[in-house]
Amino acid sequence: MRQTISQAIPGFGKIWAVSLPVMLSMLAQNIINVTDTAFMGRVGEIELGAAAIGGVYFHVLFMLGFGFATGMQILISRRKGENNPSKIGPIMETGLLFLWALAIILIAGAQWLTPYIMPKVLSHETLLQPSINFLNIRVYGLIFVFVNVSFRAFHVGTTSTRPLTYGSIIMAITNIVLDYILIFGKFGFPEMGLEGAALASVISEATEAFYFIVYNSRSKIRKTYRLFYFKNMNFTLLKHTLNISVFVMLQYFISLSTWFIFFIVIEKTGEQNLASSNIIRSIYGFITIPVWAYSAVTSSFVSNAIGAGYTGQVTAIISKIARLSFITSAVITLCTGLLARQVLLIYTNSTELVNLSLLSVYVILGANIVFSCSCVSFNGVSGTGKTKTAMFIEIISLALYMAALYLIVYYFPDNVAFAWFSEFVYWLGLLILSLLYLRFGKWRNAGSLFNYTSNG
Numbered sequence: 001m002r003q004t005i006s007q008a009i010p011g012f013g014k015i016w017a018v019s020l021p022v023m024l025s026m027l028a029q030n031i032i033n034v035t036d037t038a039f040m041g042r043v044g045e046i047e048l049g050a051a052a053i054g055g056v057y058f059h060v061l062f063m064l065g066f067g068f069a070t071g072m073q074i075l076i077s078r079r080k081g082e083n084n085p086s087k088i089g090p091i092m093e094t095g096l097l098f099l100w101a102l103a104i105i106l107i108a109g110a111q112w113l114t115p116y117i118m119p120k121v122l123s124h125e126t127l128l129q130p131s132i133n134f135l136n137i138r139v140y141g142l143i144f145v146f147v148n149v150s151f152r153a154f155h156v157g158t159t160s161t162r163p164l165t166y167g168s169i170i171m172a173i174t175n176i177v178l179d180y181i182l183i184f185g186k187f188g189f190p191e192m193g194l195e196g197a198a199l200a201s202v203i204s205e206a207t208e209a210f211y212f213i214v215y216n217s218r219s220k221i222r223k224t225y226r227l228f229y230f231k232n233m234n235f236t237l238l239k240h241t242l243n244i245s246v247f248v249m250l251q252y253f254i255s256l257s258t259w260f261i262f263f264i265v266i267e268k269t270g271e272q273n274l275a276s277s278n279i280i281r282s283i284y285g286f287i288t289i290p291v292w293a294y295s296a297v298t299s300s301f302v303s304n305a306i307g308a309g310y311t312g313q314v315t316a317i318i319s320k321i322a323r324l325s326f327i328t329s330a331v332i333t334l335c336t337g338l339l340a341r342q343v344l345l346i347y348t349n350s351t352e353l354v355n356l357s358l359l360s361v362y363v364i365l366g367a368n369i370v371f372s373c374s375c376v377s378f379n380g381v382s383g384t385g386k387t388k389t390a391m392f393i394e395i396i397s398l399a400l401y402m403a404a405l406y407l408i409v410y411y412f413p414d415n416v417a418f419a420w421f422s423e424f425v426y427w428l429g430l431l432i433l434s435l436l437y438l439r440f441g442k443w444r445n446a447g448s449l450f451n452y453t454s455n456g
Contacts, residue, residue: 016324021163028169028208048348066149067248068099073157076088081304081306097233134195134197166215276356284364302314337362367424400426405422
């Protein structure tokens with residue numbers, strides 16, 4: 001049954017109901033980062049800095065898989081809107097097989113290339129070996145995290161997001177417990193420090209992957225979506241998914257590469273600035289969870305509406321989610337701003353590091369307000385299926401970001417907080433370009449991207 005126009009524009013309650021489990025899922029991933037950062041802050045500044053470099057490096061690789069899964073989500077949402085659930089399972093199966101192959105390639109490539117890359121980009125030798133040791137373990141998490149993002153795409157695409165809550169709880173609890181045991185060597189385990197944090201992250205991601213596989217192996221889900229039949233690799237469907245995903249993969253890879261460059265630039269200004277920036281990165285990731293969740297469901301609601309034949313309601317859907325995103329971010333910004341020093345003390349007991357980081361917290365809180373609208377609008381563009389256009393919007397915004405970062409660090413090299421002002425430039429560029437495209441761009445003819453001939 002096709003939706004009515006009023007159903008095509010979700011109410012605030014529906015948006016919240018679908019977004020909340022996604023927030024909890026992202027919260028679990030950020031709890032891994034917060035826990036690792038907080039524990040590393042008590043081990044030492046070198047370990048904290050190495051975790052920052054290693055963590056961003058890992059996420060550059062992770063974003064290739066995440067970009068492919070985003071394309072899967074857009075395609076799944078379109079099939080859901082068309083009331084064609086039997087074609088969703090083959091999308092999942094093809095995506096999982098591709099992502100497992102990609103994970104193996106990335107792990108092998110990282111093990112080979114990392115010892116050559118790190119000495120060329122790090123200026124402090126004390127960070128070199130700890131960063132490599134961290135990555136040599138952390139990179140194996142790609143096998144499991146690619147499974148998790150695939151099922152996140154499945155549940156967000158079908159708007160059945162509640163299982164994401166349970167998966168996130170399992171992963172978060174596992175990581176906190178293992179971090180404590182492995183980093184500090186409790187209950188008879190050896191004290192592994194930074195490498196213990198990496199191992200804890202890998203194991204916790206594996207437990208979430210196991211949960212998703214078991215949960216979605218139930219007969220009702222398998223029959224409804226034709227899931228987990230795994231006959232042959234459907235190369236026609238893979239090519240079709242890549243047509244949508246490849247630009248998202250490149251977009252995320254380029255985006256996270258500039259994020260890696262940001263930390264390399266900060267590293268050259270001093271180890272303490274790098275340690276401070278790792279704390280700020282963790283806080284930034286935490287406070288932006290609701291916006292990322294709203295943005296993820298934006299692409300699904302947009303694709304679903306187009307699949308159901310309500311292209312004319314797309315901008316109204318984006319506008320409604322953006323309003324909710326803005327209000328949520330404003331509340332979080334106010335609360336975090338009032339408790340900024342207390343939040344920093346979660347990560348470190350160094351008064352000097354807290355004072356150094358305080359201004360940076362206020363800067364990212366301001367950027368979070370702009371981010372709340374720009375990220376939703378940008379994901380609305382992706383949700384229409386025009387992922388190539390979205391990639392170019394991202395590239396232009398990133399070019400502005402890198403130019404701003406260079407100028408700020410060049411003229412204010414001693415104040416790490418100023419470097420974070422480049423976030424304003426990036427998010428403003430993304431917001432303006434996304435709104436211009438949604439207003440004047442030719443995205444209403446994106447339906448042809450979703451049609452293919454396949455037995456799957």
